[in-house]
Every structure is written in C-alpha cells, then in structure tokens.
Amino acid sequence: MNLEISKEEAQIMHIDLNSAYATAEQQAHKSLRGKPIGVTNRISKHCCVIAASYEAKALGVKVGMRLDEVQQFIPDFVMLETDPPKYHHVYQTLCKIMKDYSPDVKMKSIDEGVIDFHGTADYHKRPLTEIGMEIKERVRKEIGSHMRINVGIGTNRFLAKEAAGWHKPDGLDVIDFRNIKKYYAERKLTDLTGIASHFEARLNAANIFTPTEFLNASSDTLRRLVFRSVIGEDWYQRLRGYEVDNVITKLGNVGRQFVLDVRKADDNVILPRFQYLCETTGKKLRYNNVDARGVYVWAIFQTGDHWYVRKMHKQPFFTDRDIYAKALYLFNQRPKHMIITAMGITLYKLEPSTRSQQSIFDEVNKAEWLTTAIDEVNERYGNFILFSANALEGKH
Structure with missing residues (x-):
C-alpha cells in the first residue's frame, strides 16, 4: 500500500468541552471562576480528582491525584462533589446544538462529540470554520458565558480530534493536507491520540522516533514490524487523513x-x-x-x-x-x-x-x-x- 496524504476537503468536526465538570461548576458558582478547583465522587481526605479546572491544571494538578496530595502544594484548592444532573443538562444542550448542523452526530462522552458534515455542503454553503465559531458562541449563550469549547476540523476523526487539542483552551483549528506535516513536526509521538509509552517503545524499536517518521513509515513496516496486526495498516491510513475509525459504526x-x-x-x-x-x-x-x-x-x-x-x-x-x-x-x-x-x-x-x-x-x-x-x-x-x-x- 502506498497512499498520498488525503486531499479531501476537511468535513469532520470534533467538539471538546474544556474541563467539562470543573467548568460547569465554575459556570454555576461565579466565586469559583479563576480558581484552582477539582471534582470528585465523594469528598474525603484521600479522595481523588476526577476532573480539574484549567487553573488547577496549570499549577500541576492531574486527574487521579489525592486531595491531601494536591493541598500540599495548593492550600486553597477547592474540591467539589459531582453533580450529575448539572452535567447531564450540559451534555443534552451541547448535543442539541451539534445536531442542528448535521444528522450525523456521535457523542463520544459527556463532554465531546463528532459532527460529520459529509453531504451537507448544499445546505450550509459556508466554511466549517465559520460554523465552528458559531457553535462556540452558541455554547456561551445556551449553556453559559464561562463555558469554552475546542473545535477541531479534519479529513478524518483522528485529525479532527488532534486539531481540537492543538490550541487549548478555546481553540479552533483545521488539519488537512495543507498543514499536516507542520503539525506532526511540532509534536512528540506520545502527543498523538492513541500513542502512549508502550506503542512509543514499539515505534522506537523500528527506528521511528517522531510523528514525521511515523508518517513516512511504510504500511508494511507498521503492520509487520511495529504493531504486528491490522492496527498498523489502520495507523498508516489514519495518519494520512483517511477515515478508519468509523467503519464499524456505519455497518x-x-x-x-x-x-x-x-x-x-x-x-x-x-x-x-x-x-x-x-x-x-x-x-x-x-x-x-x-x-x-x-x-x-x-x-x-x-x-x-x-x-x-x-x-x-x-x-x-x-x-x-x-x-x-x-x-x-x-x-x-x-x-x-x-x-x-x-x-x-x-x-x-x-x-x-x-x-x-x-x-x-x-x-x-x-x-x-x-x-x-x-x-x-x-x-x-x-x-x-x-x-x-x-x-x-x-x-x-
């Protein structure tokens, strides 16, 4: 297999609600805005952070940290218990907004979803970047003025998700054949969705140390030497902007x-x-x-x-x-x-x-x-x- 980078016009949009649980709490409680906060299931001395605000993340708070551990370096850290009805309202409203733009919407979780715009060009007749800006504004108006979303647009679901994480928080980016090589050149292997330390080690063993080298690797190398399965062929196509992550759901x-x-x-x-x-x-x-x-x-x-x-x-x-x-x-x-x-x-x-x-x-x-x-x-x-x-x- 020898594929060029996909030249298709980007038609997939990934919506990611920033630090959803924590931001929803800051939206509901103005006094918490701008402060490092976290959310947990039930508050106790050793409870763990399941979501952190951007202010907390900037100070080094990570999901899974214990409350007593965080308080050692952030004494004024605020921990709240989860409020499922509040988050469900956010989810339902975000889902409704997204479905106004295409019948093909897939919610990936309570705080992120994908809009497939294939077949809607005659209806919208405007760039997806313009639609993305409109969705961001609607989120502020219909969910809350403190709410921010990242919008990523790509030729497949992988690149759309990568684009949504390019300039957090509150970003809007497109990744396609025009800038895909630039994007990979600025990243580490473990920055890519789905590549953590174990797969990084496999890639390194095949003398692949950067996303650019990953992109340039042959399908045969990825299938036989790195992943030793069809996963390698999927990565070969995925990195080039071809859709491999929606095959099953279509069937x-x-x-x-x-x-x-x-x-x-x-x-x-x-x-x-x-x-x-x-x-x-x-x-x-x-x-x-x-x-x-x-x-x-x-x-x-x-x-x-x-x-x-x-x-x-x-x-x-x-x-x-x-x-x-x-x-x-x-x-x-x-x-x-x-x-x-x-x-x-x-x-x-x-x-x-x-x-x-x-x-x-x-x-x-x-x-x-x-x-x-x-x-x-x-x-x-x-x-x-x-x-x-x-x-x-x-x-x-």
Whole structure:
C-alpha cells in the first residue's frame, strides 16, 4: 500500500468541552471562576480528582491525584462533589446544538462529540470554520458565558480530534493536507491520540522516533514490524487523513465494555470477566434478532496505550460459545504482560437472523435450541440467572 496524504476537503468536526465538570461548576458558582478547583465522587481526605479546572491544571494538578496530595502544594484548592444532573443538562444542550448542523452526530462522552458534515455542503454553503465559531458562541449563550469549547476540523476523526487539542483552551483549528506535516513536526509521538509509552517503545524499536517518521513509515513496516496486526495498516491510513475509525459504526453493531475492578496481568482474573462481557454482548445481539459476522475486541492498558484487533467471518454467528471462541482468539493476541484497565467487544456486520429456519444439521439446531432456552429462562427469572460457570467471577 502506498497512499498520498488525503486531499479531501476537511468535513469532520470534533467538539471538546474544556474541563467539562470543573467548568460547569465554575459556570454555576461565579466565586469559583479563576480558581484552582477539582471534582470528585465523594469528598474525603484521600479522595481523588476526577476532573480539574484549567487553573488547577496549570499549577500541576492531574486527574487521579489525592486531595491531601494536591493541598500540599495548593492550600486553597477547592474540591467539589459531582453533580450529575448539572452535567447531564450540559451534555443534552451541547448535543442539541451539534445536531442542528448535521444528522450525523456521535457523542463520544459527556463532554465531546463528532459532527460529520459529509453531504451537507448544499445546505450550509459556508466554511466549517465559520460554523465552528458559531457553535462556540452558541455554547456561551445556551449553556453559559464561562463555558469554552475546542473545535477541531479534519479529513478524518483522528485529525479532527488532534486539531481540537492543538490550541487549548478555546481553540479552533483545521488539519488537512495543507498543514499536516507542520503539525506532526511540532509534536512528540506520545502527543498523538492513541500513542502512549508502550506503542512509543514499539515505534522506537523500528527506528521511528517522531510523528514525521511515523508518517513516512511504510504500511508494511507498521503492520509487520511495529504493531504486528491490522492496527498498523489502520495507523498508516489514519495518519494520512483517511477515515478508519468509523467503519464499524456505519455497518451497525452491538457491544459492551468493562472497566476492570481488579487490575492484574493475570488470565485467571481477566478471562472470566472477558467471557461475561462476551455473553452479555451475545444477549444484546439476540435481543435485536440479528446475527453477526465481524468481531472487534479492544483494551486500554495502565500505561494509557490502546490496543485492538478485528476479524470478519464468512458465516454468521450468534451463540455465546461462538462469540466467546472468536473473540478469545483475537483477545489472546494482546500483549499479555500489560495490565488492562478497560476492555470491550463489538459485534458488527449484522444481518437479520435466520434462527427461525431449521438447519439440516442437527448440531446447529441443538446449539440454537440451547441458546434460546437459556435466553428464555433468563428473561423469565431475571437477567443472567443462567450463564457459563467460567464467567461467574466476571459477573460479580
């Protein structure tokens, strides 16, 4: 594969609400504006910061720091407990504003989302930078005068997110073929979304030390030598502005994710939770009366690195056993020495189920009948009354 940098006009916009929880509190309480504050779930001496204001970040406060730790170097630091209804209002209003500009809006979290403007040029008839400025002004008027957002515009979701982080806070930037090399030249590898210390080490081992060298690396080098999977091909295209991060969602999917309650690089801990994750995803698949042909599994490690792999199958599948077997084959390709903090599975390439059509193969019928019987018991007596014994620890 030998691709030039994409010359497509940038049509993806990433919206990032600055320090959302902390800024929402400063919007609600004028006395807190301009001061270093943080937000936590429940205040105690050893509670941790889950969100910090820009004033706090500028003084060295990081997410995960304990309150007593922060107070050692910021005695007047203010910690507040979370207020979910307030943040939900901010989320709903931001979502409504974004949907006024395109029907294709995906909220990534409570404080960031993506607008895909493909197919809307005849409607808007103006530059996306102008629309971005309008959205920033609407956020100030409709959510609050203290609220600030970063707006990034790019030819794919990756570059749009990078652009949104270029000039925080309150920035508006475009990254496309005109300035992409300049942007990479000003960055370190770990500045790029999705590249933390583990992947940086892999890149360094292949004599890739800068984003510019990353961009210039061949698809074969990234796939075979660095990432040793299809991830390398995705990075080759992603860095050049081609879209690879929206393929699954366009096809339709069902999935689940799991934040690890016990964090060890130990299959005895991880696999029961992974199997439970697969079985709950299978339940969602069958509830929607569809079968799947694609499996996508991912993990986030304690280092901050992201890992994923996917595979398409010729024949559709739907049973818990098949889902777990196919997902486990992929999941076992992860770097097993690394500690996982979160993991997930997505089933894609969905198609209407043919389970009502009896197969000529008795084994296929038995698998369907058993799966249906288990689902019916669980529906009648409560979700996951019956499940695999191996998944018992994951359920709890």
